[in-house]
Amino acid sequence: MDPARASIDLATKIANAVSTVSAQPWEILTERNPDGGRTFEAADIARLQQIRSEYATLSMRGNVFCFREAFDYPGFSINEYCRDLHPNPVGESINLKIQAWSESHGIWIPGISEHCHDIAAFLHPEAGEDRFIAVAKCLSVDWYLNDSIGREWAPTMSPAGQANAMALREHIVEISRAMKVAPDAPLIDKACVEMLLEMQALSGHPTWFSRFLEMWIGHVQRSCGNINAENLGQVPDVFTYLQNSPHQSGLYYTLAHFEFSRDEYLDWSTLTEYCLASDVRNLCWLCALIGGLSNDLISFEKEFVTHQSQSNFVVVLMLNYPALTLGEVVEAIMMILRDLMEHFVTLSGALKNRCAGRHGTPAFRATGIFVQAVEWGIMTTWVWQTRSQRYQHARSIFRETQQG
Secondary structure: HHHHHHHHHHHHHHHHHHHHHHOOOHHHHOOOOOOEEEEEOHHHHHHHHHHHHHHHHHHHHHHOOOOOHHOOOOEHHHHHHHOOOOOOOOHHHHHHHHHHHHHOOOOOOOHHHHHHOOOOHHOOOOOOOOHHHHHHHHHHHHHHHHHEEOOOOOOOOOOOHHHHHHHHHHHHHHHHHOOOOOOOOOOHHHHHHHHHHHHHOOOOOOHHHHHHHHHHEEEEEEEEHHHHHEEEEEEEHHHHHHHHHHHHHHHHHHHHHHHHHHHOOOOHHHHOOOOHHHHHHHHHHHHHHHHHHHHHHOOOHHHHHHOOOOHHHHHHHHHHOOOOOOOHHHHHHHHHHHHHHHHHHHHHHHHHHHHHHOOHHHHHHHHHHHHHHHHHHHHHHHHHHOOEEEEHOOOOHHHHHHHO
């Protein structure tokens, strides 16, 4: 089959899966842990080796793909869209405080952590200092878990190391629910509970924290430990991966942070009354998909090539569609991301226009502020990911992440 045709056909299949997932009730979308897929087979081991071989061929050519093309579409430039995004002016000084706090709690990993923590300043450019610090502490705990027992690192651990990672994952879930630790508890326990208590104390909404906590716990459960298809004995289907992706990437709890950081909370009863609830939920879903899938694309080299993690959309598609090449799969994901971006920009613009006429009403003001925050989140997906050293790779197949 012609490579372009193959990519288009796969993009159509992904688009159908996206539509099927997004049609589910929000409660199912954010809470259920689907388990659809098939048994991991011997042929999949050969397929994984084939992916590495195809990647080696592409990387020898270098700069095969332009990551920007996953965002740009006719009449829209991601660079122009992000032109006015600037990090929070207190970000640099707070980053130093967060580094000191992280070091004192044993969750700063030299050589890794310094390439992560500035993301908070882009995600929350107008947050006040107290809320900025609380959000940054949450991200610091998450980065530590991600870079010590996360899905990317666990596959290369010894069996004992993997067992310890799973035990720590369940322990973090347990103490997150309990919200308390013993005086002699490990530093990571204290960091996690301190962060959660701080967010609870600062929250200005009666139900926000409980929603955030469930999103946080769902993320930890889905993102830590060896969740490779080979280890679990099951290859997730596209539907299952798409539904899990926002939890796995942390985008759902990040969306909750957008309300918290400005102390402006969505009034779902008013949104429902004015027939806006569905559109706001769709905006959240689009943001979560764009953020998660674009990260899978740009971190494919770091996750799969370097660390052998199979929990990546590129790998999942390659295992589900063995007739396709790596290049065809990457092109298909970029097509899908362009389509999602166009839907996102159109929907966010419409929502802002509807809220602008009623900005004096608290519920509409809060919604307008939230939509702007979600837009900053999408901008960060492009700006931060392409400038961060975290995703730079020698002989990268993406122009924007070419090391050096």
